[in-house]
Amino acid sequence: xxxxxxxxxxxxxxxxxxxxxxxxxxxxxxxxxxxxxxxxxxxxxxxxxxxxxxxxxxxxxxxxxxxxxxxxxxxxxxxxxxxxxxxxxxxxxxxxxxxxxxxxxxxxxxxxxxxxxxxxxxxxxxxxxxxxxxxxxxxxxxxxxxxxxxxxxxxxxxxxxxxxxxxxxxxxxxxxxxxxxxxxxxxxxxxxxxxxxxxxxxxxxxxxxxxxxxxxxxxxxxxxxxxxxxxxxxxxxxxxxxxxxxxxxxxxxxxxxxxxxxxxxxxxxxxxxxxxxxxxxxxxxxxxxxxxxxxxxxxxxxxxxxxxxxxxxxxxxxxxxxxxxxxxxxxxxxxxxxxxxxxxxxxxxxxxxxxxxxxxxxxxxxxxxxxxxxxxxxxxxxxxxxxxxxxxxxxxxxxxxxxxxxxxxxxxxxxxxxxxxxxxxxxxxxxxxxxxxxxxxxxxxxxxxxxxxxxxxxxxx
Amino acid sequence: xxxxxxxxxxxxxxxxxxxxxxxxxxxxxxxxxxxxxxxxxxxxxxxxxxxxxxxxxxxxxxxxxxxxxxxxxxxxxxxxxxxxxxxxxxxxxxxxxxxxxxxxxxxxxxxxxxxxxxxxxxxxxxxxxxxxxxxxxxxxxxxxxxxxxxxxxxxxxxxxxxxxxxxxxxxxxxxxxxxxxxxxxxxxxxxxxxxxxxxxxxxxxxxxxxxxxxxxxxxxxxxxxxxxxxxxxxxxxxxxxxxxxxxxxxxxxxxxxxxxxxxxxxxxxxxxxxxxxxxxxxxxxxxxxxxxxxxxxxxxxxxxxxxxxxxxxxxxxxxxxxxxxxxxxxxxxxxxxxxxxxxxxxxxxxxxxxxxxxxxxxxxxxxxxxxxxxxxxxxxxxxxxxxxxxxxxxxxxxxxxxxxxxxxxxxxxxxxxxxxxxxxxxxxxxxxxxxxxxxxxxxxxxx
Numbered sequence: 001x002x003x004x005x006x007x008x009x010x011x012x013x014x015x016x017x018x019x020x021x022x023x024x025x026x027x028x029x030x031x032x033x034x035x036x037x038x039x040x041x042x043x044x045x046x047x048x049x050x051x052x053x054x055x056x057x058x059x060x061x062x063x064x065x066x067x068x069x070x071x072x073x074x075x076x077x078x079x080x081x082x083x084x085x086x087x088x089x090x091x092x093x094x095x096x097x098x099x100x101x102x103x104x105x106x107x108x109x110x111x112x113x114x115x116x117x118x119x120x121x122x123x124x125x126x127x128x129x130x131x132x133x134x135x136x137x138x139x140x141x142x143x144x145x146x147x148x149x150x151x152x153x154x155x156x157x158x159x160x161x162x163x164x165x166x167x168x169x170x171x172x173x174x175x176x177x178x179x180x181x182x183x184x185x186x187x188x189x190x191x192x193x194x195x196x197x198x199x200x201x202x203x204x205x206x207x208x209x210x211x212x213x214x215x216x217x218x219x220x221x222x223x224x225x226x227x228x229x230x231x232x233x234x235x236x237x238x239x240x241x242x243x244x245x246x247x248x249x250x251x252x253x254x255x256x257x258x259x260x261x262x263x264x265x266x267x268x269x270x271x272x273x274x275x276x277x278x279x280x281x282x283x284x285x286x287x288x289x290x291x292x293x294x295x296x297x298x299x300x301x302x303x304x305x306x307x308x309x310x311x312x313x314x315x316x317x318x319x320x321x322x323x324x325x326x327x328x329x330x331x332x333x334x335x336x337x338x339x340x341x342x343x344x345x346x347x348x349x350x351x352x353x354x355x356x357x358x359x360x361x362x363x364x365x366x367x368x369x370x371x372x373x374x375x376x377x378x379x380x381x382x383x384x385x386x387x388x389x390x391x392x393x394x395x396x397x398x399x400x401x402x403x404x405x406x407x408x409x410x411x412x413x414x415x416x417x418x419x420x421x422x423x424x425x426x427x428x429x430x431x432x433x434x435x436x437x438x439x440x441x442x443x444x445x446x447x448x449x450x451x452x453x454x455x456x457x458x459x460x461x
Numbered sequence: 462x463x464x465x466x467x468x469x470x471x472x473x474x475x476x477x478x479x480x481x482x483x484x485x486x487x488x489x490x491x492x493x494x495x496x497x498x499x500x501x502x503x504x505x506x507x508x509x510x511x512x513x514x515x516x517x518x519x520x521x522x523x524x525x526x527x528x529x530x531x532x533x534x535x536x537x538x539x540x541x542x543x544x545x546x547x548x549x550x551x552x553x554x555x556x557x558x559x560x561x562x563x564x565x566x567x568x569x570x571x572x573x574x575x576x577x578x579x580x581x582x583x584x585x586x587x588x589x590x591x592x593x594x595x596x597x598x599x600x601x602x603x604x605x606x607x608x609x610x611x612x613x614x615x616x617x618x619x620x621x622x623x624x625x626x627x628x629x630x631x632x633x634x635x636x637x638x639x640x641x642x643x644x645x646x647x648x649x650x651x652x653x654x655x656x657x658x659x660x661x662x663x664x665x666x667x668x669x670x671x672x673x674x675x676x677x678x679x680x681x682x683x684x685x686x687x688x689x690x691x692x693x694x695x696x697x698x699x700x701x702x703x704x705x706x707x708x709x710x711x712x713x714x715x716x717x718x719x720x721x722x723x724x725x726x727x728x729x730x731x732x733x734x735x736x737x738x739x740x741x742x743x744x745x746x747x748x749x750x751x752x753x754x755x756x757x758x759x760x761x762x763x764x765x766x767x768x769x770x771x772x773x774x775x776x777x778x779x780x781x782x783x784x785x786x787x788x789x790x791x792x793x794x795x796x797x798x799x800x801x802x803x804x805x806x807x808x809x810x811x812x813x814x815x816x817x818x819x820x821x822x823x824x825x826x827x828x829x830x831x832x833x834x835x836x837x838x839x840x841x842x843x844x845x846x847x848x849x850x851x852x853x854x855x856x857x858x859x860x861x862x863x864x865x866x867x868x869x870x871x872x873x874x875x876x877x878x879x880x881x882x883x884x885x886x887x888x889x890x891x892x893x894x895x896x897x898x899x900x901x902x903x904x905x906x907x908x
Contacts, residue, residue: 041551047527051529061503183842225846374836380605381649384865386837457906458837
């Protein structure tokens with residue numbers, strides 16, 4: 001690390017080319033992953049990333065460069081390249097008076113990844129393996145991955161922002177395969193948090209393994225899902241991926257600022273049924289998608305996105321804010337220093353409603369019950385989304401009946417929001433990795449059980 | 462610290478620490494990316510990076526560690542970290558290193574052509590790319606994505622068994638998404654081009670293709686759910702095919718996670734299907750003379766006239782079966798362990814033109830886009846259920862665009878149901894070069 005004066009000099013170097021704004025993002029990260037196949041540790045890889053990302057704005061143009069050369073000399077060279085790109089008249093700048101962006105630490109950590117012996121992590125993995133492999137006779141293969149990192153970031157910018165944050169993440173990811181009569185199906189469960197090894201005081205690895213195995217075991221006994229339009233009840237927790245894909249991405253400034261979102265220009269308007277309220281909250285203590293400051297150094301805050309069906313806010317980064325003439329919402333995120341930050345979700349979920357999940361099922365004559373969902377994707381400019389049902393059941397005459405496999409759900413985000421007609425009272429959050437322009441980042445999705453009156457289910461005829 | 466001194470230092474520390482053998486993979490690279498919006502550059506990335514991996518062997522077990530800088534302190538940290546990683550390894554698998562022997566192709570993957578272009582020239586290219594896409598038709602509302610990039614990398618692998626190989630490569634790509642709209646709906650069109658040199662980038666073709674594809678989708682109507690004959694457009698079949706190439710990995714086969722287990726030498730698809738892994742494909746920026754364990758790469762048939770010819774091996778999985786590595790070890794990102802994958806998958810083209818494929822199909826669906834490939838595919842069972850868009854084909858001609866639908870089948874059924882293969886091969890983003898393909902029957906869900 002260099003002195004404030006040194007970073008001030010780098011920023012001034014960039015500004016001297018005529019930039020309106022300049023920023024330095026420094027990152028040091030320890031990251032490790034251990035892979036266990038059938039109870040044996042097959043690979044363990046770990047190491048450190050070091051890098052700096054420098055950014056300049058001229059108007060709403062953004063210029064980004066990154067390097068592993070962290071010496072002052074190396075940073076100055078990159079700053080010179082940015083200066084040369086803008087290369088307008090010289091302006092003289094005073095030394096920047098950095099103000100520390102103090103924030104409350106919402107993600108305190110007890111046991112840093114670096115300080116816990118790897119054999120202790122292997123022990124946790126063995127428990128998960130046992131939980132999965134002994135769950136049912138059909139379970140033929142279990143892979144357990146332990147993923148962790150300890151990221152330290154420092155952010156300086158030409159407006160005097162100086163911020164520091166530490167993000168520790170720990171995740172256990174279990175894949176189980178069930179085999180029956182030559183058919184193979186897999187199940188996955190991957191709990192994680194912004195915590196160190198103490199995560200396993202609150203998560204039972206054995207139960208996590210059982211859960212992955214349960215999905216595989218149920219699905220290997222399942223028939224194909226039917227095809228066509230029908231009501232779909234989506235279970236709580238990771239079911240929230242439907243809101244994440246169908247709506248969340250289209251509320252990111254990245255798309256909205258360009259007008260390339262179905263929700264652009266809709267602030268204050270009704271975009272969803274009245275039973276739908278949603279928030280993005282990076283301040284939840286130790287949650288998978290939480291942080292104290294965002295990757296532009298803005299303190300994070302809870303953002304109410306939709307209130308009783310009315311669009312209240314977008315998720316806005318600095319550049320998006322310039323384009324939209326709005327204040328940043330603390331939503332700028334990036335995978336690491338090799339990506340320029342952009343507006344992203346953190347922990348995004350639907351708020352609970354009035355129904356018990358059992359009531360929602362009982363009120364449905366025929367449809368699909370999506371108990372576990374996999375990932376999905378969306379095209380924000382048209383709202384067209386898709387996601388995969390990893391554990392599904394049929395609903396017949398108000399009851400959950402036989403398991404069904406291989407269903408994909410498709411629809412349009414703006415339409416699906418108006419078709420959510422029942423919202424449960426059982427809010428839970430689940431962990432995922434979200435991929436977009438600024439890379440792959442940890443994000444929580446979440447919801448109570450909800451019913452969508454009609455979706456296209458991509459099964460077999 | 463220069464690389465040679467770093468290697469000597471790390472190997473010396475490794476010996477003292479107690480590793481039997483040591484290997485260093487060192488990669489330097491750069492990327493230059495532009496994206497434009499409304500005729501202006503809205504993002505510009507200019508970057509350089511370094512990656513260094515240390516792998517140590519002890520009693521056939523392996524430990525890996527990585528960093529991004531070269532220094533004496535890092536050399537010590539890498540060996541220490543790798544040693545702890547090695548100490549928790551268990552199981553029967555035996556890891557080995559390659560000694561540098563074998564026939565190395567003198568394939569040249571670096572031209573330096575992109576680096577010779579000035580920033581101004583690159584900016585002109587992307588601005589005209591966006592302009593051409595936007596001005597193609599007044600129904601084009603905007604171009605949400607217009608991006609060009611070029612990258613270079615320089616990889617060296619060196620170990621204590623005598624391997625010492627270096628390879629440099631470069632290439633670039635352009636991607637355009639156009640948004641078209643009328644009173645009723647909005648549709649996007651996508652075009653992507655992967656090239657070795659800037660001269661190969663046909664700006665006009667990419668821009669017009671994205672915009673034409675968006676406009677062609679306007680006025681889409683629903684199709685009835687049911688079973689249909691389907692033509693996958695060349696790039697789309699490449700994406701679908703590429704998503705399932707993990708079933709050729711010997712690692713998945715040995716673990717019982719591949720539907721191809723036990724099928725070596727048997728017929729797994731239509732006699733029209735022949736597939737190669739071609740590491741020296743001239744137009745591909747992924748082409749390379751050796752894999753990420755330093756083993757020479759070679760061209761080979763995976764499937765010949767429907768018959769399964771080989772699985773893909775790295776050193777460990779080959780050792781397990783007493784066979785040789787096929788040169789298919791892929792390091793991937795440095796947060797995970799290496800995997801096994803084809804370098805460039807090539808689906809051999811047939812005789813029919815695209816129009817003749819549609820005529821042969823008569824009535825059915827032309828699939829021009831797939832979504833959810835990362836989530837709607839089951840790599841273990843081969844089954845898939847994916848979002849799609851496309852056109853209804855009647856009397857051998859495109860009749861009308863179809864509103865978002867899904868297709869469901871499994872990959873081996875697709876292999877078997879190939880009726881005809883086109884002659885219009887193109888390289889897609891999934892490292893697959895494929896023609897358009899006519900498939901007998903696929904489940905479609907919509908209305």
